[in-house]
Amino acid sequence: MSSNKTNEGQDKTQQRKNGFSRRTFMQGVGVGTGAVGAGVLTQEQAHAAHHVVGPGPVSMSLRINGKAHKVSLEPRVTLLDALRNHLDYTGAKKVCDRATCGACTVIVDGNPVYACSMLAIEAQGRDIETIEGLASGDQLHPVQKYFIENDGQQCGFCTPGFVLASKAFLDKNSNPTMAEVEKGLCGNICRCGTYVGVRQAVLDAAGELRGGASGD
Amino acid sequence: MATNYDWPAAGDRSVIGGITNRLDGPDKVTGRAIYAYDRALPGMLTARLVTSPHAHARITKIDTSAAEAIKGVRGVDIIKGEGAELQWVGTEILAVAADSEEIARDAVLAVKIDYEVLPHLVKDENIENAGSAVKPASDKTEGDPDTAFAQADAVHEGFYGLPSITHCCLESHGQVVDWSGDEIIVYASTQAVGRIGADLAKNLSRDESIGNVSPNQVRVITPVMGGGFGSKFAIDTWGVSCAKLSKKTGRPVKLMLDRDEELQIAGGRPSDYGKIKVGAKKDGTLVAYESETWSSGGVTSRGAPPLPYVMPPPNHKVRHLSVATNTGPARAWRAPNHPQAAVLTWGAYTDLAAKLDMDPMDLLLKNIGLTARPDVYRKELAIGADMIGWKNKWHPPGDKTAGPIKRGVGLSMHTWGGRPHDSNCEVTIHPDGTAVATLGSQDLGSGTRTVIGMVLAETMGLPVEAVTVEIGDSNYPNSGASGGSTTVGGVSSSTRRAAVDALEELKKAVAPAFGVDADRLVAKDGYISVGGGDQRLSWKAACRKLGARSVMGTGKQPDRNGGKLADSGVGGVQMADVSVDIETGVVSMNKLIAVQDCGLIINKKLAESQVLGSMIMGVCWALYEERVYDQATGQYLNADMEFYKLAGIGDIGELGVHMIMGDYDDRGVIGLGEPPAISPGAAIGNAVFNAIGVRVPTLPVTPDKVLAALEKGGMA
Numbered sequence: 039m040s041s042n043k044t045n046e047g048q049d050k051t052q053q054r055k056n057g058f059s060r061r062t063f064m065q066g067v068g069v070g071t072g073a074v075g076a077g078v079l080t081q082e083q084a085h086a087a088h089h090v091v092g093p094g095p096v097s098m099s100l101r102i103n104g105k106a107h108k109v110s111l112e113p114r115v116t117l118l119d120a121l122r123n124h125l126d127y128t129g130a131k132k133v134c135d136r137a138t139c140g141a142c143t144v145i146v147d148g149n150p151v152y153a154c155s156m157l158a159i160e161a162q163g164r165d166i167e168t169i170e171g172l173a174s175g176d177q178l179h180p181v182q183k184y185f186i187e188n189d190g191q192q193c194g195f196c197t198p199g200f201v202l203a204s205k206a207f208l209d210k211n212s213n214p215t216m217a218e219v220e221k222g223l224c225g226n227i228c229r230c231g232t233y234v235g236v237r238q239a240v241l242d243a244a245g246e247l248r249g250g251a252s253g254d
Numbered sequence: 255m256a257t258n259y260d261w262p263a264a265g266d267r268s269v270i271g272g273i274t275n276r277l278d279g280p281d282k283v284t285g286r287a288i289y290a291y292d293r294a295l296p297g298m299l300t301a302r303l304v305t306s307p308h309a310h311a312r313i314t315k316i317d318t319s320a321a322e323a324i325k326g327v328r329g330v331d332i333i334k335g336e337g338a339e340l341q342w343v344g345t346e347i348l349a350v351a352a353d354s355e356e357i358a359r360d361a362v363l364a365v366k367i368d369y370e371v372l373p374h375l376v377k378d379e380n381i382e383n384a385g386s387a388v389k390p391a392s393d394k395t396e397g398d399p400d401t402a403f404a405q406a407d408a409v410h411e412g413f414y415g416l417p418s419i420t421h422c423c424l425e426s427h428g429q430v431v432d433w434s435g436d437e438i439i440v441y442a443s444t445q446a447v448g449r450i451g452a453d454l455a456k457n458l459s460r461d462e463s464i465g466n467v468s469p470n471q472v473r474v475i476t477p478v479m480g481g482g483f484g485s486k487f488a489i490d491t492w493g494v495s496c497a498k499l500s501k502k503t504g505r506p507v508k509l510m511l512d513r514d515e516e517l518q519i520a521g522g523r524p525s526d527y528g529k530i531k532v533g534a535k536k537d538g539t540l541v542a543y544e545s546e547t548w549s550s551g552g553v554t555s556r557g558a559p560p561l562p563y564v565m566p567p568p569n570h571k572v573r574h575l576s577v578a579t580n581t582g583p584a585r586a587w588r589a590p591n592h593p594q595a596a597v598l599t600w601g602a603y604t605d606l607a608a609k610l611d612m613d614p615m616d617l618l619l620k621n622i623g624l625t626a627r628p629d630v631y632r633k634e635l636a637i638g639a640d641m642i643g644w645k646n647k648w649h650p651p652g653d654k655t656a657g658p659i660k661r662g663v664g665l666s667m668h669t670w671g672g673r674p675h676d677s678n679c680e681v682t683i684h685p686d687g688t689a690v691a692t693l694g695s696q697d698l699g700s701g702t703r704t705v706i707g708m709v710l711a712e713t714m715g716l717p718v719e720a721v722t723v724e725i726g727d728s729n730y731p732n733s734g735a736s737g738g739s740t741t742v743g744g745v746s747s748s749t750r751r752a753a754v755d756a757l758e759e760l761k762k763a764v765a766p767a768f769g770v771d772a773d774r775l776v777a778k779d780g781y782i783s784v785g786g787g788d789q790r791l792s793w794k795a796a797c798r799k800l801g802a803r804s805v806m807g808t809g810k811q812p813d814r815n816g817g818k819l820a821d822s823g824v825g826g827v828q829m830a831d832v833s834v835d836i837e838t839g840v841v842s843m844n845k846l847i848a849v850q851d852c853g854l855i856i857n858k859k860l861a862e863s864q865v866l867g868s869m870i871m872g873v874c875w876a877l878y879e880e881r882v883y884d885q886a887t888g889q890y891l892n893a894d895m896e897f898y899k900l901a902g903i904g905d906i907g908e909l910g911v912h913m914i915m916g917d918y919d920d921r922g923v924i925g926l927g928e929p930p931a932i933s934p935g936a937a938i939g940n941a942v943f944n945a946i947g948v949r950v951p952t953l954p955v956t957p958d959k960v961l962a963a964l965e966k967g968g969m970a
Contacts (some may be wrong), residue, residue, distance in 0.1 A: 070598040112356060123300075123355055128292035131287020131480070133424045133893035134513050141424060169285035186279035189863045193699030194282030195480030201283055218897065220904035224295045227895065229481050230699050231870030233903040235863065 058099040077094025087094040091159070098162050102127065102225075113159045117151075118142045120158035121168065129169035129198040140226030143167050143199035143206075150225075169198035172205065180243040181205045188242065190235030204240045212248055216241065257758065259817055261854060264919065268779070269712040269948065271915070273859040276704045277285040277723065278478060278697065283817050288476045290443040291510050299328055299351040301509040302358040302501055304365045306345040307521070309374035309580040309888025311337050313347065313367060317566035321364040324661060326353035329503045331495045339372075341553045342580050343890050344518030349495040350508040351507050372414030376883035376890075378525055378550040379415065379952070383870075384577045386546065392558045396582040397569030402542035406533030408531060409542075410606040413529055414423035414598050416935060416953040418550065419879040421521030421587060425480020425632060428510030429493050431499035438472045442493065443510075445482040446735035447474050448694045451728050453489040455499060464501065474728040476696050483871075484586030485521050487735055501915045508619040517893040522881070523587035525550040526559055527952070530602040532567070537618040538612050540603075543570035547598060548576040551584030559591045563599035563824075565624045565665050581881070581890060586737060588868065589928035590669055593875070596936040603950060604940045610650045614940070615644060630825040631667060634849040634914070638665070641847040641910050642829040652947025658837040661844070664940025665829045668932035672852075672925030674743030675734030677811040681710060681752035683760050684804045688720040689714050691752065695733035695745050697725060700927055702741055708856055711744050712826065713753035716778035716793060739925025742822030746856060746923045747811035750819055755807025761765045763805065783906060821921040826850040827935035828869070830941040831907075836964055839884035841877055841942055843907030845935065851914035853924035865911045865930040872934020874901045879956050882892070 092113035100107045100120065109124055118135075121127040128154050133141035137155040144153045161170070172179045181204045184190070191197040195219035201224070207214070207222040214222065217239045228236070263268065279912050281287040314337075318330050329351045334340065340347070347367065352358040375387050403409055429442040444450050451472035457468040462748075479486070496509040511520055528547025534540050543562045549557075557576035561770075600614075607614040619635065622628045639645065654658035679693040691710045697703040703723050711718045722804060724730060734744050761772040761782065768775070769785050776786045783790030811820070831845040855861045878899035882891045892898045935953050942955050948967030950959050 043801070105278060114356065117356060122292070123294075125333040126294070127285075128288065128294070130511075131289075131424070132291065133426075136513070136896065169283075173284050178280070182280075182283040183278055186275050189276065189279075189859055191276070191279065191282050191699075192863060192867055193424065193481040194278070194287055194478060195289065196287045197282045198447070209375045217904075220902075223905050224902045227424075227900050227902060229483075229871070231867030233870055233901075233906050234866050234909055236876075236903060254635065 056213070056238055069134050083135060096159065100158065100166060100250065102166045107182065111158050116154055117144070117156045117158045117161045118153035121153060127170055129170045131195050131199060140203055141196050141199040141227055143203045143226065145202055145206050148206070148230065150203045169202055172201065179205060180246040181239065184242040186240035187229050188235040188239040190239040192196065192230035192232050196226060200226045200228065200236055204243065206235070207242055208240065208247060212244060214240070214244055257754060259754050259819065261750070261819060261922065263918065264966060267707045267712060269718060270856050271858060274704060274718050274857055276860060277702050277707050277718070278703055280745060289425050289478055289480050290429050290441045290476065291425050291480065293441045293508065295430065295432055295478030295506040298430065298506040298508055299353060299499070299503060300355045301349045301351040301496055301507050302362050302512070303349050303515060304347045304362050304367070305515060305933045306340040306343060306347060306705065308340060308369055308371055309343050309376055310372040311340050311369040312372060313340065314370050315368040317366040318348070318350070319363040321350055324357060324364060326357040326363050326955050327361045328352055328505065329499045331498045331502070333491055333495055334878065342582050343888060344515055344582055346491045346495070348518065349492065349499060349509060350395070351499040351503055358382070362552065372890040376580050376888050377885045378548065378577040378579050379417070379527055381548050381575065381577065386580045389555065389576050389578070391555055393573045393866055395571045397570040399544050399569040402569035403533045406541050407536040407788045408606065408609050409531065409533040410602060410609050411529065411531040412605050412949060413951045414523060414601045416594060416597050417949065418525040418882045419523045419875050420583065420881050420898065421483045421485040421585065421905050422517060422647040422900065423481035423483065423485060423521065424539050424881055426511040426513065427486060427490060427492065427520040429496055429508055430508040431497045431500040433497060433508035436471050438474060438497060439473045440474045440493070442476055443479045443486060444474065444476055444523060445696060445737060447696045447726055447728050448732040448734050449474050449487070450474055450489040450493065452525040455852060457489060457494040458497060461498070464498070473824065475726060479696060479698060482698050484590065484737055486862035487586070487651055487737060497904055508957040512768040513895065517898055519582045522552065522555045522582050522584045524549045524584045526598060528598055530598055532602050532606045533605055534610060536610070538607070538610055538617045540565070540567040540621045540624065541569060543567045545598065546573045548575040548577050549594070550579040551580050552581050554583065556584045559595035559598060561595055562599060562667055563595035564619070565621055567624065579885060588871070588931035592668060592670065592928070592932040593935055596666050596668055596932050597939060600759065600936040601939055601949070604664065604943060611650070615639060615648065621742030630851055631827065634825065634827040634851070637912050638827045638847055638849045640831045640950060642831055642845060644829065645832060646859055647726070648944065651944055653945050656833055660834045660836055660945040661832070662941045662943065663829060664830050664937050664942070664944055665827060665932035666936035666940065667825065667827045668929055669825050670739060670929040670932065671822040672739035672743065672824065672928065674747055674811050675740035677733040677744035677748035678731035679745065679748035679752040679809045680751065681756040681808060681809070682804050682806045683756050683797060683800070684875045685802065686799040687797040689716065690724060691749050692724045692730045693733045693745060693748065694730040695725045695741065696830060698736050700741070700864060701857060702736065704860060705742055705856045706745050706749050706805060710753050713750060714793070715779055715781070717866060738925040739929065742856065742925050743923045744811045748809040749811030752807040753809070754799045755809065756805055759805035759807065760796065760800065764799045767791070767799060774967050775797045806851055808970055818922055820923040821853055822924060822949050824851050824924055824929050826929045828930070828935065828937045830937040832941040832945060834945045834960060836941055836946060839960035841955050841960065843873055845906065845908040845910065846937070847910040848871065848930050849912045849914070850930055851918055852926045852928070852929070853921040855913060855915055856923060858915070861913055861926055862911045864926045866909055868930035869909055869934050870906050871900060873906050873938070875954060876935040876938035877901070880954055884964060906933040
């Protein structure tokens with residue numbers, strides 16, 4: 039709730055460190071959000087915007103978990119809908135569909151992104167990491183392992199997004215404090231009330247990823 | 255000798271009471287868990303609803319021709335036809351199915367509907383404005399309140415309340431229906447796998463163009479579901495419409511509600527507001543209580559809160575009114591009516607204690623004899639006081655320390671039934687050693703699947719990883735809907751009985767190998783042994799003695815031979831420690847603690863998760879949640895997740911849970927979904943009062959209300 043406010047109050051260093059904020063998210067969305075994105079378009083992106091495609095289906099290629107997928111989609115299709123409805127990646131969930139709750143979180147070029155608010159066509163040429171690609175076979179990522187150990191899940195609908203947001207957060211914050219975890223993951227909402235387990239899971243995973251060294 | 259189904263004694267338990275991780279955890283953290291919303295079938299269409307933009311209107315004309323002309327639109331189902339009255343924003347009017355979600359959305363926009371707009375009422379906090387929408391709902395008197403008030407040393411009168419909130423399940427309501435030939439498969443996000451099939455059949459049979467549909471034709475499949483909290487018991491209009499579209503098009507159809515629809519029409523906990531008057535003797539002895547309360551559950555009445563709650567003074571007069579509003583209909587929300595009753599009761603008692611210059615803890619202890627279980631509450635209050643540091647933290651209302659941050663503590667108590675629901679279970683032991691419990695229950699995220707597995711494993715003397723649990727399919731033996739904290743008692747009882755019976759069959763098959771009577775055999779630590787001694791076979795070797803045969807046991811709750819493995823009726827207390835910034839009005843959580851009894855605990859970790867989840871949901875509705883309606887337009891202003899606020903991970907503070915374990919094991923298993931969901935609002939509201947010295951009369955305790963209360967109290 040007050041999470042968004044807290045986020046706005048952060049300084050830029052903090053935003054970069056956490057790797058996620060509403061502003062970086064909007065920048066990421068770029069051409070997809072029209073008026074909102076216009077102010078932050080780079081010149082390169084502005085040029086690209088002149089290339090008009092659609093409204094009919096457009097052939098595009100998406101690189102998901104290292105694998106290329108050819109799809110033909112209308113340009114208005116979001117990355118989330120492309121993953122869920124047109125490919126077989128249903129781990130990212132559609133909940134608010136408005137960049138508020140984080141259930142659709144995927145990692146694009148190393149940054150957590152609300153897939154509901156990025157167009158599939160914009161995700162071309164980028165590395166898209168989904169929950170399906172996080173574990174290596176039966177070997178769970180430490181974040182996944184500690185979500186289970188700390189029971190950081192109930193109904194599980196927010197879980198894939200939370201796990202990926204946590205992974206992306208830890209990639210840039212290897213030794214976070216509890217307060218940093220709370221700030222860094224304020225873009226994900228759970229309705230069942232699993233935050234206590236989630237907080238601990240992220241701290242435990244951080245410890246294991248650092249090689250078991252305790253930083254607290 | 256009669257079979258003994260009792261839970262093993264404390265010293266003999268190897269699984270129950272432990273901390274097994276939830277069995278579906280790996281599926282959930284990897285994205286492999288397939289929810290209704292994730293279901294994709296060959297040829298599946300996507301359907302969307304057209305809903306009412308008005309709080310109250312009559313449909314004068316529906317024109318779907320432009321929508322139906324769109325390429326890829328496959329079918330339209332009219333739910334409310336021309337002439338129908340619509341009584342809240344979001345009322346379902348029609349559904350349209352198309353090849354893709356994008357096309358379905360285009361079609362929704364192309365539907366033209368004309369309305370005759372009618373007068374509406376959407377707000378209920380001020381009953382004076384509600385006019386004829388107010389109807390008496392209940393009225394009861396015990397003792398002689400008027401005389402008792404006249405003889406009381408102190409009387410407090412105040413206004414308290416809380417608005418309607420919405421469930422906001424992260425997986426919205428909805429389903430995929432695959433109607434093929436005579437069979438209708440429903441992949442549903444539901445709390446009632448064993449019930450919504452019959453619900454659908456009944457609704458479809460009302461449609462003459464469809465004719466009679468038997469519940470036997472309908473199969474419901476729900477391996478996992480994304481949150482219900484009391485809102486997902488019915489097939490609902492959209493489920494019926496989805497089925498009709500599947501029949502009409504001959505294709506599977508998916509219809510999941512959009513987020514705005516989810517908040518408008520698929521969730522709603524009734525409001526409650528009221529004037530509460532309480533009287534006591536100088537020493538704090540409660541003598542009289544009078545309340546006039548009202549609430550709205552939409553256009554229909556929703557029952558009254560159980561007042562006076564938990565601790566009824568001997569003389570009381572309780573009157574409740576119902577206000578019909580043009581808002582989305584109420585649905586059960588964790589512990590229906592109790593959270594409201596707690597807010598209305600403990601707020602008034604805390605304020606009365608202030609009038610008597612008493613610590614509210616002392617007032618509650620003084621009157622603990624008025625509760626149904628004084629010993630339980632007394633113990634829980636003592637534990638809770640220690641956990642939160644009540645003695646050091648409580649101060650007379652209004653933190654007198656310097657600076658803008660004021661700190662305070664508050665408390666609340668609650669009760670709930672949670673009797674076990676009806677449940678049937680089959681347990682099968684196969685010659686390869688597989689032991690399977692099968693029942694048509696569902697796991698809402700509360701851990702039902704895991705609890706069943708633990709009961710099965712405990713009975714067979716196996717680790718949890720060695721057993722299989724199959725739930726979430728209406729073809730399995732019928733088990734009750736998951737509501738009212740009835741599931742854990744129901745499924746653990748039926749599973750225990752089925753498992754014991756199946757094990758007896760196995761023992762009979764194995765006994766000849768040992769040359770002893772079957773009843774001398776014991777299943778423990780992965781072995782079937784004679785009396786726990788060295789004469790033993792591993793579980794797998796024992797099962798091989800079955801040859802080519804599998805053995806089965808069936809268990810029921812309740813059992814016709816009686817016997818009690820589960821019970822109902824618990825007590826709990828919660829205490830909150832908050833800080834309030836009197837310059838901004840922002841309330842932040844320092845700590846919230848819960849002390850809870852629930853009989854025999856099967857999984858300590860999951861039990862604690864249930865309590866923590868309830869507390870965090872409680873922080874949400876204590877501080878943030880409200881369905882905001884605008885009387886001028888009738889609109890629901892925050893039917894989204896930007897402005898319908900929920901707590902984030904940084905908003906909850908420290909949480910502490912103390913489960914009473916061991917004391918009440920002999921009562922058997924008692925449900926836990928509701929009890930801890932009752933008290934957070936009252937405890938937090940009272941903590942704010944303790945911090946700032948003035949009452950913020952209604953939840954959520956938002957900054958504007960804090961500042962207004964401070965100003966009114968002359969503290970700003």
